[in-house]
Amino acid sequence: xxxxxxxxxxxxxxxxxxxxxxxxxxxxxxxxxxxxxxxxxxxxxxxxxxxxxxxxxxxxxxxxxxxxxxxxxxxxxxxxxxxxxxxxxxxxxxxxxxxxxxxxxxxxxxxxxxxx
Numbered sequence: 001x002x003x004x005x006x007x008x009x010x011x012x013x014x015x016x017x018x019x020x021x022x023x024x025x026x027x028x029x030x031x032x033x034x035x036x037x038x039x040x041x042x043x044x045x046x047x048x049x050x051x052x053x054x055x056x057x058x059x060x061x062x063x064x065x066x067x068x069x070x071x072x073x074x075x076x077x078x079x080x081x082x083x084x085x086x087x088x089x090x091x092x093x094x095x096x097x098x099x100x101x102x103x104x105x106x107x108x109x110x111x112x113x114x115x116x
Contacts, residue, residue, distance in 0.1 A: 009095035016088025023080065037089045052101040059090045059100060
């Protein structure tokens with residue numbers, strides 16, 4: 001099942017790259033913004049509960065889709081790019097086995113424990 005999930009996440013990662021390619025922006029934007037969602041890890045400086053919440057907010061694909069659709073509706077390229085980057089980055093992380101976090105610690109994710 002893990003292989004199938006990783007394959008699915010790879011497909012969504014490639015979808016995000018395709019979506020960005022449809023915009024009229026340099027690939028430098030994509031490369032420069034790609035790891036920006038990891039700023040959500042800063043919440044772990046407070047504690048695991050805040051860290052899990054901020055990490056999950058910055059890695060939630062549903063939120064990414066809402067931001068992207070808002071960008072389309074409002075004709076806001078910034079929101080479109082933000083949604084695409086968030087979606088693509090979250091897919092990339094999950095492709096590598098990093099899932100949404102539980103409050104019990106960074107290594108406990110919805111995809112399993114990172115130590116295993």
